[in-house]
Each structure stands twice: as C-alpha cells, then as structure tokens.
Amino acid sequence: MTDSIAHRVASGGxxxxxEDPPITxxxxxxxxxxxxxxxxxxxxxxIAAQVVVGCLSAAVVWLVTGRPELVGxxxxxxxxxxxxxxxxxxxxxSQLSSVSPGASAVSFMLWEAVKIAVSMAMxxxxxxxxxxxxxxALLVSLVLCMKVYWLALLWRGRGSSR
Numbered sequence: 001m002t003d004s005i006a007h008r009v010a011s012g013g014x015x016x017x018x019e020d021p022p023i024t025x026x027x028x029x030x031x032x033x034x035x036x037x038x039x040x041x042x043x044x045x046x047i048a049a050q051v052v053v054g055c056l057s058a059a060v061v062w063l064v065t066g067r068p069e070l071v072g073x074x075x076x077x078x079x080x081x082x083x084x085x086x087x088x089x090x091x092x093x094s095q096l097s098s099v100s101p102g103a104s105a106v107s108f109m110l111w112e113a114v115k116i117a118v119s120m121a122m123x124x125x126x127x128x129x130x131x132x133x134x135x136x137a138l139l140v141s142l143v144l145c146m147k148v149y150w151l152a153l154l155w156r157g158r159g160s161s162r
Contacts, residue, residue, distance in 0.1 A: 041152045043089035047082060049152075050145045054078020057141040073134040077141030080122045084115040 026034065058074040061067075088111040091097065097107035127133050 041155050043085075043092065045155075046148060046152045047086050047089055050078065050082050050085060050148045053148050054082060054141055054145050057144050061137050061141075069132050070134045070137045072130055073137040074141040076122075076126060076130045077138035078145045080119055080126075080138075080142050081145035083122070084118040087118060088112065088115040 054075060055078070057078065058071045061074045062071045091111035091114070092107060094107075097104050097111075126138060130138070
C-alpha cells in the first residue's frame with residue numbers, strides 16, 4: 001500500500017474524483033430508516049443529566065468532607081456548565097435556527113460563542129460570587145458535568161442498536 005501512495009505522489013498526486021464512487025441522494029424511505037437507526041438526543045435531556053450529576057457531585061462533596069462551603073463551590077461548578085448549556089440549547093432549538101442549513105450553522109456558531117463567553121465570565125466571577133471558594137471542588141464538579149456529553153453519545157449509540 002505504501003508503494004501505491006509513493007507512486008501516486010511521484011506521478012503528480014492523487015486524483016480523488018476518479019476513485020470516489022458517485023454520490024447518490026437517499027430516497028425518502030432510506031432517510032427515514034437512517035433517522036430511525038440514529039435517533040437524536042434532546043439537548044434538554046443532556047442538561048437535565050448535567051443537573052443531576054452536579055447535585056450528586058455536591059452531595060458526595062458534602063458526605064466526604066462535611067463542609068457546606070465546599071458544597072457551594074461544587075454547585076457553582078455545575079452551574080458553570082448547566083447555565084451556558086441551557087442558553088445554547090434554547091437558542092439552538094428556536095425556530096429561527098432551523099430556517100435553513102446556513103442559518104442553522106450560523107446559529108450554532110453564535111450560540112457556541114455565547115456559551116463560551118458566559119462560561120468564562122462565570123469562572124472569572126467565581127471568587128466574588130462564591131465565598132469561600134474551593135477551586136478543587138468547583139473544577140471537579142465542572143468536569144463531571146462536562147463529561148455528561150459523553151453520556152449523550154452513549155444514549156444515542158444505545159438507541160441505534162435496537
């Protein structure tokens with residue numbers, strides 16, 4: 001296989017059009033079958049799961065340490081993920097974002113920028129809003145809530161194996 005690649009490079013490069021099979025559009029039945037095999041996961045379901053994980057992480061912090069000030073930091077860490085995620089979910093599920101594929105792409109980029117900006121602002125405001133602040137508790141809760149996005153992929157995968 002390496003000789004084939006070396007020969008192509010030496011002979012002037014790759015001719016992708018000659019090797020790719022022609023693209024044929026899906027029929028309505030094929031598209032419906034594909035959607036049935038790959039169901040969408042509601043962004044609100046992901047947000048709800050993040051709320052649950054955030055509350056569980058705060059409960060574990062309280063059970064392990066018994067210090068309520070650490071619980072506040074853990075809850076704020078979860079809020080740093082949940083609040084911007086909810087803003088993005090709200091924006092992405094609006095009718096305006098589903099007008100056309102181009103509008104959807106622009107809407108996604110806009111709401112992703114809003115999500116990042118709000119997250120950064122909340123992180124910067126943490127020392128002023130959460131007194132006393134425990135960065136380890138905040139960051140552990142924040143990371144756990146962010147990992148919920150991987151659960152969404154597992155939910156989607158489980159739905160496609162039916």
